[in-house]
Amino acid sequence: MTAQLLNGKQLAADIRSRLKEKIAGFAAAPGLAVILVGNDPASEIYIRAKQKACAEIGIRAEAFHLPENTSQAELTHLINRLNNTPEINGILVQLPLPRHLNEKEILLAVAPEKDVDGFHPYNAGSIIQKRAGAFAPCTPKGILRLLDTTGKDLNGLNAVVVGRSQIVGMPAAHLLLNRNCTVTITHSHTQNLQKICQTADILIAALGKPEFITGEYIKPGSIVIDVGINRTENGLKGDVNFAEAAKIASYITPVPGGVGPMTIAMLLENTCEAFLKQHRS
Ligand code: NDP
Secondary structure: OOOEEOOHHHHHHHHHHHHHHHHHOOOOOOEEEEEEEOOOHHHHHHHHHHHHHHHHHOOEEEEEEEOOOOOHHHHHHHHHHHHOOOOOOEEEEOOOOOOOOOHHHHHHHOOHHHOOOOOOHHHHHHHHOOOOOOOOOHHHHHHHHHHHOOOOOOOOOEEEEEOOOOOOHHHHHHHHHHOOOEEEEEOOOOOOHHHHHOOOOEEEEOOOOOOOEOHHHOOOOOEEEEOOOEEEOOEEEOOEOHHHHHOOOOEEOOOOOOHHHHHHHHHHHHHHHHHHHHHHO
8 A cells, every 4th residue: 555544533533632622611511403303323323423522522412303204394493493592502404304304495494603514505605705704514624624634735736526415525626626726526427537537636535336436546646535435235435445546546535534533523613613603793
């Protein structure tokens, strides 16, 4: 292996410990409302991990576990109540929601200043317009932090993002563009994906297909960020074939231990920022 590991687990631990010190100096504990509708096993695992991470650094996570048949009106009512609860600084609605619920409308109901996931259109648009103080979505924000640990100047680098979801691909592309990368966004209709990826100084793989990105996709010396979390018969796999890519790239994130821990660390950071903003105003 030639590539250096971008150790998200370690970086996330450092960030969490800095946040813990910071929170110890706050007048009150920041509050995060964590809403889960239904019994999706993967969502339950994510929620528990987020609650544990909150507790460890002094954020008060309040869980709202609602039944599968919760109506749009009931969920909206809860969010409105939390929007108006001063002790709650951040609101997280675990996705995906059950199919009968309108996800876009639910995300719109969260007050932008409590939208610590960064999914509200106000926050999404603010990234595009480079408005200061908006919440960036946690996974893309964590990706940028990992890139910064390489010490490389991102200015002018070619970045290729594979995947255009609202929670990962698109915001990652905008954050990279804001750092003056030349960004190509690719998706399931893209032609010649392999050729496009071969131009990437920074390759962000966020397509949700285990080990889809093989060695042939990788530009020698590039930085490869593997966002994928795919549960397979052979265990947890990223979207990148790690063994092949690591021989060619100069930096690479592992799965697990790369982007995943950074996503949670950025949620904690956004919650702290929400607390501070709400206490300043
Ligand atoms: P989505 O399913 O919402 O989006 C996948 C994207 O990949 C779509 O834009 C899709 O294109 C594109 N795509 C699918 N197949 C191909 C292909 N063959 N070639 C090129 N593009 C393709 O997934 P998410 O963005 O939510 O998540 C992506 C991955 O990241 C998943 O494995 C997920 O589990 C993981 N994830 C990890 C997180 C972490 O913290 N590490 C956090 C969030 C997600 P189109 O738009 O045309 O359909």
